[in-house]
Amino acid sequence: MMQFPATRQSALQRLEEFLQEAPRYAARRNHVLPGHPQVSRLSAAIRHRLITEAEVVEAALQRYPFRLVEKFLQEVLWRGYWKGWLEMHPGVWEHYGVSSGRSAGAGDPEVAAACHEVAAGRSPSGIMNHFARELLETGYLHNHARMWWASYWIHHCGLPWELGAQHFFRHLLDADPASNTLGWRWVAGEQTRGKTYLATAGNIRKFCAPELLERAGGVGLDEHVVARAGQAGDPTVDDLSGLPEFPNEVGLSDPERRVAGILHDEDLCLETSPAAPLRPAVVLQFVPEPESPPSEPRTPWLELARADAARRAGEYFGCEVRVCRTPEELIQACSAGKVESVFMMEPFVGPLRDQLGDLPAELMRREISLVRLRRKWDSVLLPHANRGFFPFWNKVGRMLAKSGAEGLS
């Protein structure tokens, strides 16, 4: 099996395997070990919804009492927290333009050269060079390594966080507009007022396996560095606009009506989604050209995951799955197939939503109705992400402890 599952089947297998270790997760998760045996390594599969958070949470709660796996569930919920927060603060995404290279310092050749060196693993710190290479080679970094590396980039090397976030976004298999942008903002001290994250040699020695440190040539951090002050409270953070609502259920589609489904990278499991009762004549898989080409490990991972999703959707709905590269191609395919109604899982704030652009308006212009769906999990839990993580967790954790996650998928 791949180290980072790229099909639904292998993600479910990895979940089963990981659950045997789940009660020990709280004590071991912060340690960075070769091969990362003590964490799930499911983030890319969850991010693209080969499996859903609801399935992961429900499987853990079927097997263990809540308190034994609480830390693991809490980490799974961090993802939804960031998603909900960014959805309610879309200006943060638009302003920083992490995916598009409009970020601070992008045009300065000196900054660009410094970023290039650190990103390629040619900096004064052995362990940070190791993580830089691990990211390029595997598309993955352990959470603690992401925090250390982002902190090194921002506070030790004095580089703009936006460019670091952009580098992560290009290379991570699990690249997610919310977790990545807000994770970097948090380390930079821009997400939570008064909080910045400084990587220290002591913390790295405590949590990094000695053999990794030895192989990497040691820590090599300047102990006198102090964290740069963040600018939490910039105007884009205050544009709380509420969470738009989308239906979580639809009835069986009218057999007389020609329906098409749109399948995309934000949700690669249409057959477990609210779209499951529909009977499309065709599924259109939206695979846009990326603004900047994704990295070596990310490209084959995404190809496998997309092919898996297309195969499952084709089998489940019993119809053809056709790839479309642009919104115009989607519209053409609908017009050519005399489609009267289209459904899709509503994408969250991020590049895919940006790339779909005027699709809803264009469909409407052609009198093709668009049904935008959202999983119950997102509709029920994400609106609580309007303050800090712990108020969020107090509400959603209590809900999950009481009722589990069944029915939220």
Ligand SMILES: Cc1cc2nc3c(=O)[nH]c(=O)nc-3n(C[C@H](O)[C@H](O)[C@H](O)COP(=O)(O)OP(=O)(O)OC[C@H]3O[C@@H](n4cnc5c(N)ncnc54)[C@H](O)[C@@H]3O)c2cc1C
């Ligand atoms: C600077 C920075 C950038 C990050 N960028 C991303 C990103 O682009 N995509 C992404 O999915 N995660 C991101 N994270 C969060 C986290 O590092 C990864 O989700 C986690 O390391 C994935 O490994 P795992 O699946 O083995 O996690 P596990 O420890 O097994 O956790 C289980 C699941 O919980 C979720 N999760 C765990 N920790 C976090 C967290 N801190 N924030 C959000 N979700 C979490 C993930 O879905 C993960 O698969 C980032 C963190 C930082 C500090």
